[in-house]
Amino acid sequence: MTVSKKTLATFGSAVALVSMTLGAGAAMAQEGELRGNIRVVIGSTSTGADTYQNSSIVTDALAEKLGLNMKVDAVGASSAFRTLDRDSRGNTLMIFHDYAYLGYLYGVEGFSDIFEKYTIGPTVSINPGNAYLVPKDSPYETLDDIIAAVGNGETVRVAIQPGGVSEIGFSALKNAIAIEHPGQEDNLVAVNTGSQSDKNQQLFDDQVDVINGSVQANEQYTRLPEDDQKAMRFVWLTASQDTIEQAPEEGLGQTTREQLLEYVEPNVNVTMGDDENFTFDKEFFFIYNKDMDPGIVAQIDEALAEIYEEGEIQETLRASFFTPNFRPSGEASEHLQEKMARYQEIIDNIK
Template sequence: MTFTRRFILAGATALATALPAAAQELPGNVRLVIGSTSTGGDTYQNSSIVADALAEKLGINIKVDAVGATEAFKALDRDSRGTTLMIFHDQSYLGNLYGVRGYQDIFENYTVGPTVAINPGNAYLVPKGSEYQSMDDILTAAENGERVRVAIQPGGVSEIGFSAMKNAARVRSEGSEENIVAVNTGSQSDKNQTLFDDLADVINGSIQANEQFTQLPEDDQKSMRFVWITARPATLEQAPEEGMGDTTRDQLLQYASPETSVTLDGEEDFTFDKEFFFLYNPEMDEAIVEQIDTALEEIYAEGEIQERQKASFFIPNFLPSDEAQEHLREKRSTYDEVISQISGDNS
């Protein structure tokens, strides 16, 4: 009996060693952390749409947790099992380029997963009564020695357009970039308030958050006017024809390249799409990466998620992990060059 039992156990061990381990999959309960603390913002809204679709496809539970960038990265660092995933946007690498504390190089320290959507709404606005009717007016003013104050939230998506303004001023007339100055502030409401209080001439905003103010009469203290939308025209053209609020897509396109030009290098316009994508612990099993890629590919092929995203003024943009990594590395390289060109001039 003892010999027989040993023989069976030995055989079972040999068989287990010979067979490949079962591919790891997402667990039944997943925490999806996001780089925002707001449950009303675009990161939460977009992540919820994706999480709901992915959970239904895979038959699991996914809870979106708005913990903010620092806590989200910490949570991801602690969990390589796939029970914690992250969705964020370009801030994740821009924060590192700008030297913001808590932002590591995502391409070195994490696994970049698939892209899922674009928010084409990143914009810059002036008061309706402003003497600046266009971005050309703003850059010409800087060239003429006028100080143009731009309210931003430093260190990421809000600042990259500001950096592009300074770079465009430098390309047009070297030295004039010193007249494009930052008014560093916080949330969108804080940026709006600087305009209301005449503490800034231009603010970073968004189509979603600020379009309502563009409908106010000029004599209203809170009235605003778009001067620049950073999204690529090919992205904005995919938005619903009715646009947002009382501003149609065709009207919005007037503020984007090529109708509104903010030069990158004297020949090509600067553009910026705010893209949302997954981030994973670098030790997470590759099989889970492939599982998510496959599930999302099927979800986007079915088409329902695109309707939900467009209804919230997001542009569907699925790229599997390998393509997303290449694409986002290229974006980072372009913006790194812009930031380097004007480094030290943002005070």
């Protein structure tokens, strides 16, 4: 069989092209870059709540920056961790919030020490809306009234979802009562329940005196007249003053930023002792498989740094009542470990 010089030349070019492609692929693998389809699992099963909304904003921006197909998958905490455990290639990433380590501190089944088992990626935003509310006709006008009542022997029932973000404010409040009114802290009683709608219903039915909620979920009820069974008012936002000050001036719904600032320090104080007050910012961050290539960690850090430098994502986040909060992986891990140690003290104090 005779092969023409033209055919040989074409074949040679093809071989060279394949070699170049393989070489580029090898270089990409060595650099640890993301490639292919990327699944971003989140620790929530809801596609309407803050974790999904926040994760979608960040993931869409990252996908566009890197030219990749990235999809958010709301699988829930346990499933997300299991899925992440099985994939060290970088094709599965995770976004979650402080419940990732609080669940471990509270001994929730299925939670491990994320700082030992996983690599912590960058923080991306804060949901500043974590709140505590009472009925609009409650005798407790302020959080100080609640602390004083419990200190005087009154039982105050608080609806929370146990084990995480919903409970940490309750724990801090109970710790503050133990400091200011030793021996009376057990008069603050947790009523463990499920979703936000479950907590709301407890308040509507007069089964509790206070609920954990959020600005996003509960602001609508604060607009109702006092004689409405569903009318509520805020008594405490756990976020720091600095975080709320970064919220849009118009706030959310009919509640302005200035009104929201009435419910954070220094207007509301929950002592931790030694002149330190408790605050809690609900932060969202990436979590990676421990064996994922460090090059991918660096790539995501660099891409997000550019995205936040450009500034458009900040406006998108603020429009959804999130506070932009980018920290690269190393800084984020150190910061979150400090938070975990701080909240561990509170939880240990009230055991």
